[in-house]
Amino acid sequence: MKKSYVLSSLSAVAAAAQLLACAHDHENETPEQEACEHLGGSAATAVTATADSTADLPPDVSKAHVKFAVTLPADASGTYAGSVRFLAPAKKQYLLVLDKTVPFQLTDSAGKAVDAVAGATKANCSAVAAQAVYSLDVATYRLRIGPASKAAVGLLFEAR
Helix, strand or coil: CCCHHHHHHHHHHHHHHHHHHHHHHHHHHHHHHHHHHHHHCCEEEECCCCCCCCCCCCEECCCCCEEEEEEEEEEECCHHHHHEEEEEEECCEEEECCCHHHHHHHHCCCCCCCCCCCCCCCCCCCCCEEEEEEEEEEEEEEEEEEEEECCCCEEEECCC
């Protein structure tokens, strides 16, 4: 009985040490390195973007360190486009990366386009096909993606 208690305690300590090591690794990575790591990974949270012609609330893609597999709805022209939303939890810069080269535009709650930061560091990996850095206030933003020739695009936001 004592032996199993000791073994389970040691397992818990080892798991906690591994968790701390992972958190420490993220602290030493740049946002660009993290974006490459997370966007290149296979695990993704699936969301379906809303069509621009609907009044539906776009799905949320605000979770940190999470790749989102976004399905874009087809439009009348046979291309794909849609919107998702990002809730900036703090006033800071955010790196947006996409795994496809597609047009995209970030707008604020009034529908005004948000300009990307000029001269931002580029993510240097094959997983990132398009990117932008934005200086954002605590607010909700809409990201319009498309028109695209394919319905699927991977994306994530990473705080800088």
